[in-house]
Amino acid sequence: MHTIRTLGLLTAGGDCQGLNAALRAVTLAAQRDLGATVLGFHDGYVGLLRGDCRRLDRDDVAGILAQGGTILGTGRGRAEQGAALDDLVRRSLQQATALGLDALVCLGGDGTQRFARALAEAGLRVVTLPKTIDNDIRGTEVCFGFDSAVYIATEAIERLRTTAHSHSRVMLCEVMGRDAGWIALAAGLAGPAHVVLIPEIPYRTEAVVAALQARAARGRRYSIVVVAEGARSAADAAAGRTQKHAAALRLVDELQDATGIETRLTTLGYVLRGGAPTVGDRLLATELGLEAVRLLGAGVHGVMVGQQHGRLVPVPLAEAGSGARTVPPEHRWIDALRRLGACLGD
Ligand SMILES: Nc1ncnc2c1ncn2[C@@H]1O[C@H](COP(=O)(O)OP(=O)(O)OP(=O)(O)O)[C@@H](O)[C@H]1O
Numbered sequence: 001m002h003t004i005r006t007l008g009l010l011t012a013g014g015d016c017q018g019l020n021a022a023l024r025a026v027t028l029a030a031q032r033d034l035g036a037t038v039l040g041f042h043d044g045y046v047g048l049l050r051g052d053c054r055r056l057d058r059d060d061v062a063g064i065l066a067q068g069g070t071i072l073g074t075g076r077g078r079a080e081q082g083a084a085l086d087d088l089v090r091r092s093l094q095q096a097t098a099l100g101l102d103a104l105v106c107l108g109g110d111g112t113q114r115f116a117r118a119l120a121e122a123g124l125r126v127v128t129l130p131k132t133i134d135n136d137i138r139g140t141e142v143c144f145g146f147d148s149a150v151y152i153a154t155e156a157i158e159r160l161r162t163t164a165h166s167h168s169r170v171m172l173c174e175v176m177g178r179d180a181g182w183i184a185l186a187a188g189l190a191g192p193a194h195v196v197l198i199p200e201i202p203y204r205t206e207a208v209v210a211a212l213q214a215r216a217a218r219g220r221r222y223s224i225v226v227v228a229e230g231a232r233s234a235a236d237a238a239a240g241r242t243q244k245h246a247a248a249l250r251l252v253d254e255l256q257d258a259t260g261i262e263t264r265l266t267t268l269g270y271v272l273r274g275g276a277p278t279v280g281d282r283l284l285a286t287e288l289g290l291e292a293v294r295l296l297g298a299g300v301h302g303v304m305v306g307q308q309h310g311r312l313v314p315v316p317l318a319e320a321g322s323g324a325r326t327v328p329p330e331h332r333w334i335d336a337l338r339r340l341g342a343c344l345g346d
């Protein structure tokens with residue numbers, strides 16, 4: 001067993017459901033299995049840079065399993081913008097040494113994995129966990145936060161359906177997903193939605209209009225269109241333009257003008273990231289947290305704990321931080337939507 005006397009812990013990037021469940025699991029297991037003291041850094045890597053931390057004990061993580069957000073606070077380190085990566089790494093390591101850290105567990109998205117990799121390459125023992133509602137971290141099939149976000153989006157679609165039906169309207173529902181359409185696809189299947197637009201499949205407005213007109217011609221009173229915030233028209237994709245929210249904001253008028261059907265837009269945004277985690281996210285975040293501590297105890301570091309083929313596996317940080325995991329064109333959820341008759345905008 002590897003000796004870890006002092007373990008650092010932080011959450012970085014955007015928040016999501018399940019962060020507190022993971023913090024609880026890491027803290028309890030680090031104390032029980034490793035006999036370690038746990039130091040929680042505030043607001044992500046900024047806390048590490050400034051040595052801004054507090055000791056986490058059993059009492060600090062009692063009752064937080066189902067709590068939304070993160071008790072440590074999180075951040076994107078904007079205060080440090082402009083500083084060279086080498087400099088940030090050097091200063092972070094100085095703080096880690098000053099505080100006597102033997103290892104660090106970082107909960108975050110792709111950016112968090114990248115900085116963790118830089119810290120690991122500079123000599124710090126680091127293990128990370130994949131968190132993000134976007135579900136787009138490489139090396140893992142699932143990230144905690146995703147299940148909760150899809151649950152909320154699906155519930156919203158159900159509510160939009162009844163009001164859309166009453167008023168014979170087209171309802172656009174914008175969900176988060178800058179680079180990847182995982183939330184839109186899953187909520188589109190579970191909602192269900194009749195049109196699903198994701199960043200990976202540039203859309204043509206005419207194709208969406210045709211799908212809505214075909215539904216109206218079949219006597220359907222309403223339609224649901226789920227749009228990922230990073231969805232792009234074919235013209236924008238060809239010109240290399242990506243602008244968050246552009247698709248939903250434009251389509252609401254374009255669709256109403258072209259179909260003559262009243263069209264309304266609902267942007268779910270941060271609602272998808274807030275509140276209590278689902279049971280699935282509680283289980284996943286807890287298991288990942290326990291596995292991070294087990295790996296550190298066994299002397300394994302420089303990895304993210306991922307899930308592949310249903311098993312927890314250590315994923316090299318070089319892979320986890322190598323960019324967004326977008327939806328492959330042949331993914332079974334895309335096929336499922338097409339076979340159910342949904343339009344994907346192409
Ligand atoms: N390219 C990078 N190289 C090194 N460190 C980075 C990089 N990008 C981000 N970071 C560090 O990781 C932190 C979190 O990154 P970021 O803000 O991109 O969120 P994230 O972890 O990707 O989560 P989210 O899923 O919300 O985007 C940043 O504050 C910064 O310190």
Ligand SMILES: O=P(O)(O)OC[C@H]1O[C@](O)(CO)[C@@H](O)[C@@H]1O
Pocket residue numbers: 014015132133134176177178229273
């Ligand atoms: O405004 P913030 O907190 O930077 O986060 C926005 C982004 O974070 C994400 O939710 C991922 O956590 C993206 O889908 C979204 O674009």
Ligand SMILES: [Mg+2]
Pocket residue numbers: 013109110111
């Ligand atoms: Mg990111």
